[in-house]
Amino acid sequence: MSDVVDLGDLGLDEGAHLLVKRALAAAPAIVVRGSSPTLAVDLPAWARAQGHRLEARGDAYELARGPDRWAGAERAGTIAAPVEAAPARWGLAARGALVEAGAPSLDLSLATRAEVWADEAARLYAQAAAAQWDPATAIPWDAPIDHPPEVEDAIVQVMTYLIENETAALLVPARFLARLHPHFREVMQLLAIQGADEARHIEVFTRRARLRRDVLGLSTAGGQASLASLFDEPEFAIASFLLSVLGEGSFLSLLWFLHEHAPDACTRELARFAAQDEARHVAFGLAHLQRHVGEEPALRERLAAAIERRYTALAHTAGLNAEVFDALLLLAAGGWEPAALRAGHAAVLALQQAMDDGRRQRLVRLGFAPERAASLSALHTRNFM
Amino acid sequence: MTQLVLGAVAYDAKVVPIWDGFLAYFESHGLPFDFVLFTNYERQVEAHLRGEIDVAWNSPLAWLETERAARRKGRTAEAIAMRDTDRDLTSVVLVRANSDVHEVRHLHGRRIGVGAADSPQATLIPLEVLAQAGVQGTVVRHDVLLGKHGDHVGGEREAVKSLLAGAVDAACILDANRLTFVREMVYVPSAVRVLVQTPAYDHCNFTVLDGGPPSIARFRELLLAMSYEDARVRPLLDMEGLKAWLPGRTTGYALLERAIERFGTLDAWLAKQR
Numbered sequence: 001m002s003d004v005v006d007l008g009d010l011g012l013d014e015g016a017h018l019l020v021k022r023a024l025a026a027a028p029a030i031v032v033r034g035s036s037p038t039l040a041v042d043l044p045a046w047a048r049a050q051g052h053r054l055e056a057r058g059d060a061y062e063l064a065r066g067p068d069r070w071a072g073a074e075r076a077g078t079i080a081a082p083v084e085a086a087p088a089r090w091g092l093a094a095r096g097a098l099v100e101a102g103a104p105s106l107d108l109s110l111a112t113r114a115e116v117w118a119d120e121a122a123r124l125y126a127q128a129a130a131a132q133w134d135p136a137t138a139i140p141w142d143a144p145i146d147h148p149p150e151v152e153d154a155i156v157q158v159m160t161y162l163i164e165n166e167t168a169a170l171l172v173p174a175r176f177l178a179r180l181h182p183h184f185r186e187v188m189q190l191l192a193i194q195g196a197d198e199a200r201h202i203e204v205f206t207r208r209a210r211l212r213r214d215v216l217g218l219s220t221a222g223g224q225a226s227l228a229s230l231f232d233e234p235e236f237a238i239a240s241f242l243l244s245v246l247g248e249g250s251f252l253s254l255l256w257f258l259h260e261h262a263p264d265a266c267t268r269e270l271a272r273f274a275a276q277d278e279a280r281h282v283a284f285g286l287a288h289l290q291r292h293v294g295e296e297p298a299l300r301e302r303l304a305a306a307i308e309r310r311y312t313a314l315a316h317t318a319g320l321n322a323e324v325f326d327a328l329l330l331l332a333a334g335g336w337e338p339a340a341l342r343a344g345h346a347a348v349l350a351l352q353q354a355m356d357d358g359r360r361q362r363l364v365r366l367g368f369a370p371e372r373a374a375s376l377s378a379l380h381t382r383n384f385m
Numbered sequence: 386m387t388q389l390v391l392g393a394v395a396y397d398a399k400v401v402p403i404w405d406g407f408l409a410y411f412e413s414h415g416l417p418f419d420f421v422l423f424t425n426y427e428r429q430v431e432a433h434l435r436g437e438i439d440v441a442w443n444s445p446l447a448w449l450e451t452e453r454a455a456r457r458k459g460r461t462a463e464a465i466a467m468r469d470t471d472r473d474l475t476s477v478v479l480v481r482a483n484s485d486v487h488e489v490r491h492l493h494g495r496r497i498g499v500g501a502a503d504s505p506q507a508t509l510i511p512l513e514v515l516a517q518a519g520v521q522g523t524v525v526r527h528d529v530l531l532g533k534h535g536d537h538v539g540g541e542r543e544a545v546k547s548l549l550a551g552a553v554d555a556a557c558i559l560d561a562n563r564l565t566f567v568r569e570m571v572y573v574p575s576a577v578r579v580l581v582q583t584p585a586y587d588h589c590n591f592t593v594l595d596g597g598p599p600s601i602a603r604f605r606e607l608l609l610a611m612s613y614e615d616a617r618v619r620p621l622l623d624m625e626g627l628k629a630w631l632p633g634r635t636t637g638y639a640l641l642e643r644a645i646e647r648f649g650t651l652d653a654w655l656a657k658q659r
Contacts (some may be wrong), residue, residue: 037578041475041477041563042560042563044560045474045560045563045564048470048474049470051627066613068613068614072614102616102619102620
């Protein structure tokens with residue numbers, strides 16, 4: 001005896017097909033009754049289109065379930081955690097969704113947990129989402145600027161340099177984001193929000209530079225060569241090591257330096273906000289590399305080789321341009337008095353020491369011996385990023 | 386095995402990817418295959434009779450054209466396969482919900498909106514059913530893409546729009562398009578009534594002529610073997626609007642035959658076939 005579905009006076013042109021579908025999902029053969037005046041037109045036409053077999057029996061219809069689109073469908077892992085290697089055939093499906101067989105494959109090369117995953121990704125993403133700030137209200141744009149004009153020029157030069165570096169910090173991860181299998185949802189979200197962070201940083205650095213000046217500072221060939229080398233790195237682990245762990249790690253020191261030494265409240269505040277964002281970027285880079293190195297210890301030597309390779313490639317460049325160094329010095333000095341310049345100079349040297357300390361600590365966290373960490377840190381680009 | 390050449394009518398741009406897909410399917414199963422697209426069924430049937438194609442994907446009217454023209458030449462046509470969705474279709478005659486037409490006979494002398502002149506489902510069969518009921522009216526055709534035998538749904542949509550605009554008193558469409566037009570929001574369900582539903586009839590088939598190449602048997606075998614549950618062929622079946630290929634049958638064309646005899650639909654064309 002087949003299950004009987006009584007549609008009452010509900011027509012298939014009014015949603016009755018849902019009742020029929022529900023019944024057919026529960027039983028392979030059903031009997032359908034109804035009093036809609038168009039049932040005799042609509043039910044056979046609908047059943048034919050769906051591939052269900054239909055026989056009229058008096059005032060009712062016998063329906064037998066047709067072929068199933070979902071035969072061979074496969075779950076794209078579970079919502080809770082990613083699989084070891086995400087197959088291309090899952091495409092854009094949400095992690096944990098039931099994927100119809102034959103969905104188009106997405107050939108995304110970053111598709112293994114070892115390469116991209118960090119257990120901290122979800123937490124860092126949530127933290128990033130909660131910590132988004134509005135440049136319009138977070139930064140005291142109207143704070144007084146009463147330092148000498150040359151110090152303002154130095155600030156504009158530093159902003160010019162920051163914009164250039166943050167542009168690389170936006171584009172390099174974005175290139176990997178576009179190759180990342182969306183199965184690693186939390187990493188995808190985190191890279192996306194990092195991109196948004198960098199976009200905001202570029203905005204505030206530009207806006208700060210324009211507060212008192214109509215033109216920006218200098219962009220050097222050596223600085224660009226250093227950043228361009230990040231674009232040449234095809235491996236996610238190595239690129240994120242060079243960019244996030246070493247580059248943004250050094251940047252963190254630079255931003256805290258600006259927060260401490262900038263002569264105006266506006267620059268000090270935007271440096272603080274940017275530093276908080278950058279700290280998350282460094283944390284994610286470290287977290288997934290620690291995990292990756294744990295699973296693949298040989299990666300550690302590839303990371304070391306990458307620093308050495310980059311050092312050799314950049315050996316012919318000037319490193320940190322004198323203009324940026326001098327701008328940092330004058331900015332920290334805040335004026336032309338010899339005592340102030342002496343203090344500024346000491347502060348810049350302390351900054352470079354802090355950067356080196358930070359790099360060595362992070363390298364040690366990735367499993368390098370302290371001496372090796374020190375020698376590798378010394379090879380890091382003199383352009384900071 | 387010699388290459389099997391199929392003819393199909395390009396009633397829509399999607400016809401190209403459909404047959405490209407079938408080509409890849411047949412070739413991957415070792416059947417050399419190619420296809421030729423025609424702009425209208427008459428040209429396809431004539432090419433078939435001249436032996437330029439081996440198998441024709443025919444509308445029901447093109448099937449009758451082939452069968453009758455072949456008979457005149459002392460040849461025989463055979464329907465070797467069809468879609469599950471080609472069996473037991475019906476057409477309906479719609480009137481406006483507030484119309485004074487409540488019975489078929491009330492349509493006598495009224496304006497009857499139909500699809501293209503050569504559409505079995507939206508013109509020939511419903512007009513035959515009305516004629517059998519003694520109803521004659523002023524037929525208002527909506528000739529969208531003539532020669533394509535109503536494969537393009539545009540004629541039916543136009544007929545329904547004419548009905549809603551009051552330009553005609555009834556509109557003839559395929560049963561399934563009643564729901565399609567609700568989904569497309571051409572009308573709300575309560576705006577129209579079904580006045581008549583025709584008896585069931587069959588639609589397209591793959592037609593071959595006697596003396597065709599032996600690869601036709603393999604072609605049919607491969608068609609019937611396609612399973613909707615096979616993800617590799619499902620997109621093709623979805624595009625062509627079926628869940629399974631079935632053996633051909635010719636018992637479902639009687640209503641259309643009576644229509645073309647009553648209206649002399651094929652007379653002029655058949656007279657040219659020698």
